[in-house]
Amino acid sequence: MAVATQDYGLFINGESTEPASGELRDLTEPATGAPLARVAMAKEQDVDRAVEAARAALEGPWGKTPPTERSRLLHALADALVANRKELCELEVRNVGKAISSVKAEHAQAVENFRFYASAIASIAGRSNPIGGSLLFYSLKEPAGVCGQIVPWNYPLMMTTWKLAPALAAGCTVVLKPDSATPLSALRMAELAAEVGFPAGAINIVPGPGPVVGAHLVRHPGVEKIAFTGSTATGSEIMRLASDGIKRLILELGGKSPNVIFADGELDDAVPSSVWSIYYSAGQSCEARSRVLVEAPLYEDFVAKFSELAGGLKVGDPLDPETQVGSLISTDHRERVHGYVETGREEGADVVTGGTVPEGDGAFYPPTVLAHADNSMRIAQEEIFGPVATVIPFEDEQDAVRIANESRYGLMATVWTADPERGHRLARRIKAGTVGINMPYTAFPGIPFGGYKQSGFGRELGLETLDAYLETKSVIVSTSPKPFNPFGL
Ligand code: NAD
Numbered sequence: 224m225a226v227a228t229q230d231y232g233l234f235i236n237g238e239s240t241e242p243a244s245g246e247l248r249d250l251t252e253p254a255t256g257a258p259l260a261r262v263a264m265a266k267e268q269d270v271d272r273a274v275e276a277a278r279a280a281l282e283g284p285w286g287k288t289p290p291t292e293r294s295r296l297l298h299a300l301a302d303a304l305v306a307n308r309k310e311l312c313e314l315e316v317r318n319v320g321k322a323i324s325s326v327k328a329e330h331a332q333a334v335e336n337f338r339f340y341a342s343a344i345a346s347i348a349g350r351s352n353p354i355g356g357s358l359l360f361y362s363l364k365e366p367a368g369v370c371g372q373i374v375p376w377n378y379p380l381m382m383t384t385w386k387l388a389p390a391l392a393a394g395c396t397v398v399l400k401p402d403s404a405t406p407l408s409a410l411r412m413a414e415l416a417a418e419v420g421f422p423a424g425a426i427n428i429v430p431g432p433g434p435v436v437g438a439h440l441v442r443h444p445g446v447e448k449i450a451f452t453g454s455t456a457t458g459s460e461i462m463r464l465a466s467d468g469i470k471r472l473i474l475e476l477g478g479k480s481p482n483v484i485f486a487d488g489e490l491d492d493a494v495p496s497s498v499w500s501i502y503y504s505a506g507q508s509c510e511a512r513s514r515v516l517v518e519a520p521l522y523e524d525f526v527a528k529f530s531e532l533a534g535g536l537k538v539g540d541p542l543d544p545e546t547q548v549g550s551l552i553s554t555d556h557r558e559r560v561h562g563y564v565e566t567g568r569e570e571g572a573d574v575v576t577g578g579t580v581p582e583g584d585g586a587f588y589p590p591t592v593l594a595h596a597d598n599s600m601r602i603a604q605e606e607i608f609g610p611v612a613t614v615i616p617f618e619d620e621q622d623a624v625r626i627a628n629e630s631r632y633g634l635m636a637t638v639w640t641a642d643p644e645r646g647h648r649l650a651r652r653i654k655a656g657t658v659g660i661n662m663p664y665t666a667f668p669g670i671p672f673g674g675y676k677q678s679g680f681g682r683e684l685g686l687e688t689l690d691a692y693l694e695t696k697s698v699i700v701s702t703s704p705k706p707f708n709p710f711g712l
Pocket residue numbers: 373374375376377378400401402403431432433434435436437438441452453454455456457458460461474475476477478508509510606608634673674678679
């Protein structure tokens with residue numbers, strides 16, 4: 224296919240290519256409704272082609288690429304991301320609708336993810352020790368194989384690097400399926416990877432509908448490992464689909480993370496950080512601290528200050544560097560988010576700020592605070608995935624831990640306290656993959672990130688992630704000159 228400037232093909236075997244069906248999907252900008260691009264949608268045959276290309280690269284040029292060269296290529300891709308920062312960030316903003324201030328931070332992390340795993344390659348090593356007698360054991364770390372990777376629409380650029388970097392560092396090849404609505408940054412990244420020298424077939428990108436293309440990829444007999452980020456409902460389906468082939472799995476799923484604020488601390492840090500923790504990326508974050516738990520004596524004061532800051536956030540043009548909250552991904556998603564706010568009202572929560580659908584173009588929704596809520600309400604138990612905080616009072620430390628843990632999710636938690644012992648105590652008692660004490664940030668290259676409970680299993684971003692893309696092979700050698708004859712024959 225002649226791919227025009229506005230058109231994107233699939234990325235298979237090192238080049239942009241036409242889909243078997245010839246189908247192109249029209250994408251519009253969530254923030255304006257303006258046409259953005261036309262993108263090829265894959266079908267099962269395209270996945271088959273991509274897996275074949277990934278297999279050929281694994282058994283051919285990529286499989287023969289030594290670790291030092293893999294490291295160099297990952298650094299080269301990081302450099303290419305830096306050199307093309309403006310283009311990539313604007314593409315992501317136009318495609319997802321989120322504020323450029325957020326996207327720049329995500330781009331910076333994307334670069335560091337490649338650099339971290341470029342260095343982490345040095346840690347891939349087997350071990351060796353004598354077993355006893357004349358036997359010697361050594362282990363080999365081998366790539367897990369062809370990896371199917373599926374990412375959601377909320378952080379397409381950053382999530383793509385969470386997936387690609389450890390897989391490529393380990394020597395695997397990849398077929399990655401972005402969400403059909405947000406594939407542009409992943410497709411552009413694959414082009415950059417080809418330009419810096421990744422061999423054809425090492426990285427393949429196949430946008431398309433999840434239940435068709437994603438499901439085919441998960442079930443594909445040519446794929447050894449699956450890494451999935453998305454909702455808990457889809458994660459459960461992926462586990463089922465992967466079970467026939469006994470696929471290795473990493474699942475990064477949903478969250479309803481608590482932000483626990485004790486009355487012993489200063490509000491100067493806790494309030495602005497708590498505002499950021501839910502309204503960053505317009506609340507469309509798996510680890511958004513969407514349940515704000517506040518100790519009773521502080522509750523009314525906190526709600527007033529928190530709501531004032533939330534209501535004053537700058538919502539609007541995502542390309543404006545001053546904007547703090549951009550558009551939601553679509554007006555359909557906004558309907559869903561607003562539906563939860565209506566549910567909160569019906570359940571008896573107070574809408575202190577926000578809670579109305581604005582007039583005009585774009586899928587904007589104001590930062591919304593639902594106060595005087597109870598942890599049993601749907602707005603406290605279900606993932607809203609929008610700029611909506613549910614603020615719940617608690618009585619004491621015991622009560623805070625109980626409420627924090629009364630959730631099917633366990634991705635992240637933040638604790639604000641002036642008492643260091645209490646902070647560390649809660650870090651142990653809250654069931655979550657990451658706990659922040661007196662700081663709001665979540666994900667850093669090198670720090671394992673993932674869920675407890677129905678937020679998934681396996682870790683990304685850490686050194687252990689590299690191991691999840693490797694198989695360990697044990698080799699046992701006889702060092703004796705005498706032949707073995709176990710049956711005494
Ligand atoms: P989703 O589960 O609807 O979709 C995620 C991806 O899965 C998309 O690419 C989609 O096309 C694909 N998919 C859908 N059905 C499929 C199927 N049957 N088989 C294979 N693939 C399928 O999730 P979403 O709405 O795009 O993303 C939001 C969710 O992702 C939220 O729940 C959020 O918490 C979660 N998330 C988690 C993390 C994390 O690291 N834990 C990070 C970001 C987002």
